Amino acid sequence: MTLTRLDGHDPSRRRWLHGAMALASLAATGPFARLAGSTHWLDDPFRLGVASGDPSADGAVLWTRLLIDPHVPDGGLPPLAVPVRWEVAEDERFFRVVQTGDALARPERAHAVHVAPAGLEPDREYHYRFLCGEAVSRTGRFRTLPAPGLRVDSFRFAVASCQHYEHGWFAAHRHIAANAPSLVLHLGDYIYEGSFGERLRRHESDAPLATLDGYRARYAHYKLDPDLQAAHAACAWVPIWDDHEVANDYAGDLAIDGEDPALFHARRLATYRAWIEHMPVRAALAGGTRIFRRLAIGSLADLHLLDDRQYRDPQPCITRDRVYAGNITPDCPGRGDPTRSLLGAAQQEWLEAGLAASAARWNLIGQQTLIAPFYTRGDDGAVSVWSDAWDGYPASRERLLRHLDGLRLPNAVTFGGDVHAFHVTDLKADYAADDAPLVATEFVTSSLTTDDGDPAALARDLALNPHVRYADCSHRGWLDVTFAPERLDVRLMALADVRDPESVARTLRAYAVEDGVCGAQLAAG
Numbered sequence: 001m002t003l004t005r006l007d008g009h010d011p012s013r014r015r016w017l018h019g020a021m022a023l024a025s026l027a028a029t030g031p032f033a034r035l036a037g038s039t040h041w042l043d044d045p046f047r048l049g050v051a052s053g054d055p056s057a058d059g060a061v062l063w064t065r066l067l068i069d070p071h072v073p074d075g076g077l078p079p080l081a082v083p084v085r086w087e088v089a090e091d092e093r094f095f096r097v098v099q100t101g102d103a104l105a106r107p108e109r110a111h112a113v114h115v116a117p118a119g120l121e122p123d124r125e126y127h128y129r130f131l132c133g134e135a136v137s138r139t140g141r142f143r144t145l146p147a148p149g150l151r152v153d154s155f156r157f158a159v160a161s162c163q164h165y166e167h168g169w170f171a172a173h174r175h176i177a178a179n180a181p182s183l184v185l186h187l188g189d190y191i192y193e194g195s196f197g198e199r200l201r202r203h204e205s206d207a208p209l210a211t212l213d214g215y216r217a218r219y220a221h222y223k224l225d226p227d228l229q230a231a232h233a234a235c236a237w238v239p240i241w242d243d244h245e246v247a248n249d250y251a252g253d254l255a256i257d258g259e260d261p262a263l264f265h266a267r268r269l270a271t272y273r274a275w276i277e278h279m280p281v282r283a284a285l286a287g288g289t290r291i292f293r294r295l296a297i298g299s300l301a302d303l304h305l306l307d308d309r310q311y312r313d314p315q316p317c318i319t320r321d322r323v324y325a326g327n328i329t330p331d332c333p334g335r336g337d338p339t340r341s342l343l344g345a346a347q348q349e350w351l352e353a354g355l356a357a358s359a360a361r362w363n364l365i366g367q368q369t370l371i372a373p374f375y376t377r378g379d380d381g382a383v384s385v386w387s388d389a390w391d392g393y394p395a396s397r398e399r400l401l402r403h404l405d406g407l408r409l410p411n412a413v414t415f416g417g418d419v420h421a422f423h424v425t426d427l428k429a430d431y432a433a434d435d436a437p438l439v440a441t442e443f444v445t446s447s448l449t450t451d452d453g454d455p456a457a458l459a460r461d462l463a464l465n466p467h468v469r470y471a472d473c474s475h476r477g478w479l480d481v482t483f484a485p486e487r488l489d490v491r492l493m494a495l496a497d498v499r500d501p502e503s504v505a506r507t508l509r510a511y512a513v514e515d516g517v518c519g520a521q522l523a524a525g
């Protein structure tokens with residue numbers, strides 16, 4: 001561990017400032033002029049804030065992106081690598097700096113910076129910031145995870161998904177920041193690539209996103225939001241992507257609008273790159289596009305994060321002209337085909353091996369969408385299922401749930417999003433048998449802002465789905481999860497009004513899962 005105390009007279013810092021001046025003097029005209037002439041910036045290059053994520057017991061990933069104009073392709077910066085210094089301190093005033101380092105914000109990575117300090121103490125709060133010339137970023141905070149194998153008495157995290165910028169204010173993020181959990185688990189739809197429904201506020205452009213520059217500008221636009229920045233600064237995030245970071249309901253290289261698979265493949269990789277550039281994730285340091293990963297929270301929990309978009313087979317019952325149906329009849333041909341996979345073979349095996357090897361009290365699975373079956377009755381009386389969720393891949397669902405059943409894991413809990421509604425469900429290895437035992441407890445968070453759903457229809461459909469203990473699509477919100485060795489508590493948090501930037505939030509429902517007992521029990525709020 002490096003122990004460096006930094007102040008204004010630190011010689012290494014002064015040397016670096018001279019370096020920045022030399023860089024700036026290269027720049028004479030045009031956008032370069034903003035950097036030229038002095039080491040101070042005319043505009044704050046840290047307008048997008050800071051973020052931390054993917055914590056371990058001895059570190060985390062720290063993120064920022066230098067940018068002056070969020071809505072131009074290069075962020076208004078010259079095509080030069082810009083040196084950035086980072087600091088991690090024990091105190092928020094940076095008197096006790098425990099690590100510092102230098103990084104380069106490179107133009108080919110949109111001047112995003114990812115660094116991964118290691119060698120920190122477990123289960124401890126740290127503060128961090130970035131410096132570039134005379135500019136200093138805001139301060140962020142993260143907590144390292146408890147040491148592997150060590151008993152943990154209590155751990156708290158938030159689960160969130162689906163934040164369409166145009167549909168509402170990010171008041172939920174302000175509440176999450178104020179609650180200061182140890183983690184935010186974000187299950188995707190961090191951006192939306194398109195507009196639909198509500199236009200309470202606007203994206204930076206109405207044009208369909210198709211290029212890397214376009215997606216970068218969309219991330220920048222979202223990240224200008226002060227409440228979102230506050231939630232990132234407040235704690236470490238563990239994000240995974242869902243569909244709207246790329247395109248609605250896509251499956252691998254299949255876009256539902258019939259886009260040419262080769263073109264869509266290229267677009268998909270560009271969008272993954274933009275996501276990785278803007279998220280505080282280890283994938284940014286590892287290279288590649290793998291985001292399924294695992295975090296150990298002492299001996300309390302193993303948290304398995306999945307990617308159910310990148311490796312999935314196409315949804316079933318797509319018509320011959322490649323039109324995706326969405327709602328499909330449960331007995332349509334191909335739906336039950338055991339060779340179709342939601343996770344892909346490699347990820348499935350990784351998940352099964354990780355679950356089998358786990359010695360943790362709780363096994364938590366964070367993934368994109370609803371796992372439990374959900375039958376819907378249309379106005380014409382016909383029953384259908386939603387083919388983009390696990391209902392489109394019943395063989396994958398059965399394989400996972402039978403695996404959990406076979407392991408006799410006492411405390412498996414899954415978290416999902418995507419469907420813009422809260423769901424609390426019983427996961428069973430066999431839904432045909434009424435008395436089949438529960439093998440896991442499922443909580444699906446509602447959207448943070450994105451609107452959807454027909455409350456009356458949802459209420460009617462509950463009769464078709466006795467394994468669903470609760471469902472609500474009337475509220476926007478998130479999950480506030482606190483767990484201990486003997487009990488996991490989940491509060492379904494609801495905003496009073498997503499159209500009000502000052503909206504209050506309340507506990508809509510509170511559930512508990514007891515150690516060794518599958519199934520969510522309604523608890524006193």
Ligand code: FE
Pocket residue numbers: 161162163189244418419420447450
């Ligand atoms: Fe969504």
Ligand code: CA
Pocket residue numbers: 188189242243244418419
């Ligand atoms: Ca989604």
